[in-house]
Amino acid sequence: MNIPTTYLLALSGVMFTLGVLGVLIRRNTIVIFMSIELMLNSANLAFISFARQFSELPGQVFVFFVIAVAAAEVAVGLALIVTIFKTRHSIDIDQINKLRG
């Protein structure tokens, strides 16, 4: 079975757009964070589909870098979310508004 690269790219574009919309629309910090992960993974999908099209390795290797870095981001991000939850008992982004702007 051979799926054309365009299809995969379209899927990754849809994922990326959904991620951007999620970040802009959703108010729960964890959901926003998940949307960001969705964006990163859409990039991963684009990488491997290109790597498959070119039949070469670097694109796939890049995906590993992205996954590793995303894991580091998760570690810091969840730690921040937990800390904020401890002090405010809420992770609604609209209630995190002590600073103007």
Next chain:
Amino acid sequence: MSSSDFLAILPMLIIAGWTMVILLVDLFIPRERKGITALLSAIGLLAALVVVILQFGEERVAFGGMIIADGYASFLQLVFIISGLIGIALAYDYIRRQGIERGEYYTILPFSVTGMMLMAQAGDLIVIFLALELLSIPLYVLAGFARPKPESEESAMKYFLLGAFASSFVVYGIALVYGATQTTNLDAILTTLQAGQAEGTLLLIGAGLILVGLGFKVAAVPFHMWTPDVYQGAPSAVTAFMAVGAKAGGFAGLLRVFLAAFPELAADWMPVVVWIAALTMTWGNIAAIAQTNIKRMLAYSSIAHAGYILMALPAAGKTELAPEAVSGALFYLMAYTITNLGAWAVVLALEKKEGKGLEIEDYAGLGARRPLLAIMMTIFMLSLTGIPPTVGFVGKFYVFRAVIASDLIGLALVGVITSLISAFYYLRVVVMMYMRPGEPETRSEFWLNFSVGLAALATLVLGLLPGPLFEIAGNAHMVLLP
């Protein structure tokens, strides 16, 4: 991989390796003596500084094109290490009196410096991405360092969400560029473009997304929304480091990617960048006028300065003019770093517990109370405005010269007019210090005074004798510039 490869990244290896050692050593240092960690951390940065100076301008391409050591990278690495060192000096007393003295500060900060240094040497989009994350993730932690203070947590949260959002734009952009050119190496991208073998639409979207992502990092309008909140909420010592280091790091990547890989597309990105730069300067300076909090004012001022530095990018769009524009930008970055660190150090000297002492009104009477400090703050404000004989003026002069040389008269005009506007709010601080009565409480501590004094001295000396520094910046070529 050869030993020469490792020589190219030696300064970063020193900092990263040494910092990991400190991370362990710190466990055995008692709570009340965290000054030792600060000292150890500073030693690592100093050692790297020495190596950078010894290797200055040596040109090497290492790790199969992943790493490019050249004058451009060396110069920026100087900027990063200096801001890291001052960041430690400023924090030494500050985090103790704010009651947030934890040894981790002195280990997280050098990791961020490593990321910035890697950014300056990046020769591949993979490395750009890694460096971006390595410089950002420690900064997210540092921004929240004053937990459980709600402002600090909020600042960290906002910085984290928008920073991660921006990096996913960069990654997606890189993916599209990879799809269009079949490579992520900057040099190879350039070759592919010159041979006209790239997929046009994908490439343009990819380059645009990279521009957006790095625009977030350097806080260019319209991607600046996070800046005032994050700068205000983060502990001031962190903000000082963030305002110079992260910004210079973003520019290191931005200039490298667009001048080393995408000069062929200059006709497409130049107008966009011109508009972004003009908007950034205008909005940054206008919004700064309305601020009453000095941290927010300096945050908007840093946005405005991002605009001035960004002007150098379109000015470098024509390849024959690129070296001059790049050295102008480098000089400006150094000038901005020195001046801004000084200004933030003064802010730290006036800050009290619980975020008091941060209104511009709190500066009333400083001229009578601490004459020397007030004079130095005046020097920094003049330098940020761009009034001679300060280094800020020279920096602006070089950037404007490059902009005019590439016939972007309109952009230069916007720059000059917004500089005039900026005089209003910078000089308001000076007026406040000398013309209004007040009894400001200030902090006098050796490393703080040392940083302020050093920055003020450098601002004046480099303003009066800019020649040597400019010569160094002028010779700091990007190795890939065709």
